Amino acid sequence: MSYIRSNKLLLVLACFGLITSLLISLYHLAFHNKIYPHVFVAGHEVSNLNLTQAQQAIAASLPQTLPDLSLVFGSQSWPLPLNDLAISYQVETTAQNAYLFGRSNGLFNDLRGKWRRWRQPEMLPVKFTYNEAKLQTKLAAIIQTVSEPVISPALEQPADGTIKLIPGKNGRVVDTDQLYQQLLTQIGYLDFSPLSLPVKLVTTQVSELELSGALERAETIKNKGLNLKSDDQVITVKKQELLNLVGFATDWNETEIASLAARLASQIDRPAQDAVFQFDGQTVTEFKPALPGLSLNQTASRTAIAAALENLVKDEALEQVVTLTIATSAPKTTTESVNDLGIKELLGKGESTFFGSIPGRKHNLALAAGRLNGRLIAPGETFSFNQAVGDISAATGYQSAYIIKGGRTILGDGGGVCQVSTTLFRAVLNAGLAITERHPHSYRVSYYEQNAPAGFDATVYAPGVDFKFTNDSPNHVLIQSTTDLAKNYLKFELYGTSDGRHAATSNPRLWGQIPPPEPQYQDDPTLPVGTLKQVDWAAWGGKAAFDWQVERNGEILYKKTFYSNFQPWQAVWLRGTM
Numbered sequence: 001m002s003y004i005r006s007n008k009l010l011l012v013l014a015c016f017g018l019i020t021s022l023l024i025s026l027y028h029l030a031f032h033n034k035i036y037p038h039v040f041v042a043g044h045e046v047s048n049l050n051l052t053q054a055q056q057a058i059a060a061s062l063p064q065t066l067p068d069l070s071l072v073f074g075s076q077s078w079p080l081p082l083n084d085l086a087i088s089y090q091v092e093t094t095a096q097n098a099y100l101f102g103r104s105n106g107l108f109n110d111l112r113g114k115w116r117r118w119r120q121p122e123m124l125p126v127k128f129t130y131n132e133a134k135l136q137t138k139l140a141a142i143i144q145t146v147s148e149p150v151i152s153p154a155l156e157q158p159a160d161g162t163i164k165l166i167p168g169k170n171g172r173v174v175d176t177d178q179l180y181q182q183l184l185t186q187i188g189y190l191d192f193s194p195l196s197l198p199v200k201l202v203t204t205q206v207s208e209l210e211l212s213g214a215l216e217r218a219e220t221i222k223n224k225g226l227n228l229k230s231d232d233q234v235i236t237v238k239k240q241e242l243l244n245l246v247g248f249a250t251d252w253n254e255t256e257i258a259s260l261a262a263r264l265a266s267q268i269d270r271p272a273q274d275a276v277f278q279f280d281g282q283t284v285t286e287f288k289p290a291l292p293g294l295s296l297n298q299t300a301s302r303t304a305i306a307a308a309l310e311n312l313v314k315d316e317a318l319e320q321v322v323t324l325t326i327a328t329s330a331p332k333t334t335t336e337s338v339n340d341l342g343i344k345e346l347l348g349k350g351e352s353t354f355f356g357s358i359p360g361r362k363h364n365l366a367l368a369a370g371r372l373n374g375r376l377i378a379p380g381e382t383f384s385f386n387q388a389v390g391d392i393s394a395a396t397g398y399q400s401a402y403i404i405k406g407g408r409t410i411l412g413d414g415g416g417v418c419q420v421s422t423t424l425f426r427a428v429l430n431a432g433l434a435i436t437e438r439h440p441h442s443y444r445v446s447y448y449e450q451n452a453p454a455g456f457d458a459t460v461y462a463p464g465v466d467f468k469f470t471n472d473s474p475n476h477v478l479i480q481s482t483t484d485l486a487k488n489y490l491k492f493e494l495y496g497t498s499d500g501r502h503a504a505t506s507n508p509r510l511w512g513q514i515p516p517p518e519p520q521y522q523d524d525p526t527l528p529v530g531t532l533k534q535v536d537w538a539a540w541g542g543k544a545a546f547d548w549q550v551e552r553n554g555e556i557l558y559k560k561t562f563y564s565n566f567q568p569w570q571a572v573w574l575r576g577t578m
Helices: 002-030 051-061 092-100 107-119 134-145 176-188 208-220 239-243 255-266 298-314 359-372 385-391 418-430
Strands: 039-041 068-073 076-081 122-123 152-154 163-164 171-174 200-203 225-229 232-239 276-279 282-289 294-298 319-323 325-330 343-351 382-385 400-405 407-414 434-435 469-470 477-485 489-498 501-515 520-524 530-536 539-553 555-566 572-576
Touching: 039 092, 039 382, 068 176, 068 477, 092 122, 092 539, 092 555, 122 319, 134 171, 134 176, 152 239, 200 208, 208 298, 225 239, 225 298, 232 255, 255 294, 255 298, 282 477, 298 343, 298 434, 343 418, 359 385, 359 477, 359 489, 382 385, 385 418, 385 477, 418 477, 418 489, 418 501, 434 555
Parallel strands: 039 122, 225 319, 520 572
Antiparallel strands: 068 076, 152 163, 171 200, 225 232, 276 282, 294 325, 343 489, 382 469, 400 407, 434 469, 477 489, 501 539, 530 572, 539 555
């Protein structure tokens, strides 16, 4: 009996399979070269259509002209002109995609998909291409209008020294990924109804506990500072810049600390520089000293700054010193390897600025400084500024600028050259070389006091007034000049071989100041009546001095006080009488 029952079951199953196969075959035969049932493209049914019919139906559903699609946020609305996006609907590709539903994923998956579509139709978009760059440009303008950056709370210190809290402000951002997805979906489904911008609110919240902690830390450090030290400079962080490092959710603002470390790196980092030395037998035509490469360890710097901030809170000291961690890399070519003259290290540097100079003066100082650049001074040789610069006149390229002559400030060839001799004088002072001739100006010149005390100047006027120094070092000395007219900056550097000497200037002083006389007015028949033209400027008189000492291994090589006796200077105006 069981044998008979088994045979009957097998027969039933075989009949069921035969009928199912027959039905599937009939189904496929009915939709041979046609799209299967319940398939829609952009809301239009394309079932039971062949490819040509489907293409015609899809093409007929497309609008003749694309309308503007409005992007909406609240009560605001922005039109997005779709015609500007070079949209091209791909009718053939879309029809093929509709036809391939139920034909491309394997027998089992295709059968399951057909069954699913009987219960839920398949909704397909119309494929299209568009100009992505134009869409990004148009959406970026709208997104920028809607977006508002979140403003975190901040601390501020007004002039009265109190700590003021600047409240934060919530922001909002547009979810650009969601916006693009929704927009492209609507275009594909031929849905040109208004699209609400997907906007997210970004909140900034500070608890009462966090607020009180931040204010307490700010009050503790508001009159203190951080000194960030690298090998050759100290960068001070204080006042508002220091308060910006105070955090709310955390004790210290990690973002601001990281930003500070990044700014430090931009000032400190540099690649290693190989030495260059080109000598034509008289002057050095090209020179670059070897410099090690520097790279600030920003991670270590952030940690050290945060620790120093903690110490500022805990300690009564008014400042904390942070020694920055800097990695160095050696140049491939050292300075001493490219020459045998002993030019291998910096001996001294002099700097000055000349803000407010007329163009002729700037031209002249750049010209004179350039003519000293690359000069070599042999051991034991005395350098003469006038001899090295040569003739100063219009014939040698100098322009008219203000000079002191005959007790007056007048326009003359070469005005501004004394800026060069003054800056070189400062470099020689720092190098500690023997100064054999130096003359102060007869009155105070404002340019020379822009970055130095009164009295750190040296005037020249050929042939009688010169600036001279002797190279009493064991090797040659190279003069290098740098002129930056855009920044009104002049620098001299002296290179050679150090013999261990150390120079120091001290105790700059100014006394016995005398006010300038009353302005003088002179009639000038070449100027129209009522015109006033200033040709000389008032300056206070007085006496100035500073001390200079050069030591080597405990021995004093030079000890000298440089004096200046400045006359009070009268302003002179020309008064038109023509």
